[in-house]
Amino acid sequence: MTKQRELILQILTHSDRHLTADEVFFLAKLQMPSIAMATVYNNLNAMTDAGMINRVHVDGSADCFEKDTDPHDHLRCTTCGKLANVSLPWLKDRLHQAVGTDISGYDLTVHYICPECRKKI
Amino acid sequence: MTKQRELILQILTHSDRHLTADEVFFLAKLQMPSIAMATVYNNLNAMTDAGMINRVHVDGSADCFEKDTDPHDHLRCTTCGKLANVSLPWLKDRLHQAVGTDISGYDLTVHYICPECRKKI
DNA sequence: TAATAGATTTAGATTTATTCTAACTTTTAC
DNA sequence: GTAAAAGTTAGAATAAATCTAAATCTATTA
Numbered sequence: 001m002t003k004q005r006e007l008i009l010q011i012l013t014h015s016d017r018h019l020t021a022d023e024v025f026f027l028a029k030l031q032m033p034s035i036a037m038a039t040v041y042n043n044l045n046a047m048t049d050a051g052m053i054n055r056v057h058v059d060g061s062a063d064c065f066e067k068d069t070d071p072h073d074h075l076r077c078t079t080c081g082k083l084a085n086v087s088l089p090w091l092k093d094r095l096h097q098a099v100g101t102d103i104s105g106y107d108l109t110v111h112y113i114c115p116e117c118r119k120k121i
Numbered sequence: 122m123t124k125q126r127e128l129i130l131q132i133l134t135h136s137d138r139h140l141t142a143d144e145v146f147f148l149a150k151l152q153m154p155s156i157a158m159a160t161v162y163n164n165l166n167a168m169t170d171a172g173m174i175n176r177v178h179v180d181g182s183a184d185c186f187e188k189d190t191d192p193h194d195h196l197r198c199t200t201c202g203k204l205a206n207v208s209l210p211w212l213k214d215r216l217h218q219a220v221g222t223d224i225s226g227y228d229l230t231v232h233y234i235c236p237e238c239r240k241k242i
Numbered sequence: 243t244a245a246t247a248g249a250t251t252t253a254g255a256t257t258t259a260t261t262c263t264a265a266c267t268t269t270t271a272c
Numbered sequence: 273g274t275a276a277a278a279g280t281t282a283g284a285a286t287a288a289a290t291c292t293a294a295a296t297c298t299a300t301t302a
Contacts, residue, residue, distance in 0.1 A: 002250065002297085021289080036252045041289065043250095059178040059228060062288060078225055088219055095231055098209055104199055106231040107180060110216055112224045123268090123279065142259080157281045162260065164279095183259060 005043045007032055009067075012053055018064035018083045056083060057107060077114035084114065126164045128153055130188075133174055139185035139204045177204060178228065198235035205235065 011027045012019065019027070025040045044065055047053045056064040056074055064083060073091070075084040096103050132148045133140065146161045165186055168174045177185045177195060185204060194212070196205040217224050
């Protein structure tokens with residue numbers, strides 16, 4: 001647990017939204033100007049592998065990272081692109097039944113219009 | 122419908138698997154050596170937008186394309202990476218119920234070990 | 243405390259997938 | 273048959289992520 005890793009973990013912990021590696025890098029640089037992009041990626045990858053943080057693949061743009069490692073899925077606003085978490089505890093079993101073979105997991109993003117964007121229409 | 126677009130569509134129609142833009146380019150070049158990568162991407166994007174073909178986002182590697190435009194989801198082998206189609210007609214309604222708000226769609230990839238890879242273990 | 247091995251970080255180059263640009267070619271419309 | 277529009281081409285550009293090699297930090301042993 002180096003200073004760099006600690007800083008990156010702090011940033012994710014205190015963010016109220018999902019952050020890209022680029023955003024983490026920008027925020028980290030404010031507090032530690034010498035930090036390198038490769039360090040951010042190294043640590044995000046290492047912490048993801050260790051199960052300390054969660055990587056979210058976003059179609060057509062950069063991956064995002066979040067502190068929340070409880071199993072959950074994502075809603076993505078088709079207007080502003082923002083991600084929200086949603087818990088679908090029934091889904092994995094239901095998929096296992098439907099597919100008929102053992103599944104190790106799945107990746108789901110549901111497309112919707114978030115409450116803020118819905119207001120603006 | 123240019124010659125190039127027709128060729129690309131033929132390639133997708135006659136392929137038994139999901140193809141990346143790169144693979145389409147390679148196969149197209151065999152029959153039309155002058156074809157450019159940009160043309161492949163232009164046409165894949167245009168045909169995707171027109172609903173003639175389907176783009177599949179694959180975590181950590183290049184997008185794939187397929188002729189099948191019936192709504193369906195994907196299984197991805199965690200060992201060899203190959204994609205298979207699966208139909209889950211109940212899922213969209215079930216997600217709509219669970220999320221509680223209108224959803225325009227979703228993206229799902231289920232991780233499993235395909236029959237061929239399973240044999241080799 | 244000094245030497246050293248191992249891990250980590252840094253800066254920058256590299257890779258990969260994709261898009262952009264500008265010149266050229268083909269097609270279409272008059 | 274010519275002009276405008278659309279499409280293609282080659283290569284440059286971009287963005288996300290990884291790799292490399294040198295530098296630095298950390299912990300351990302002497």
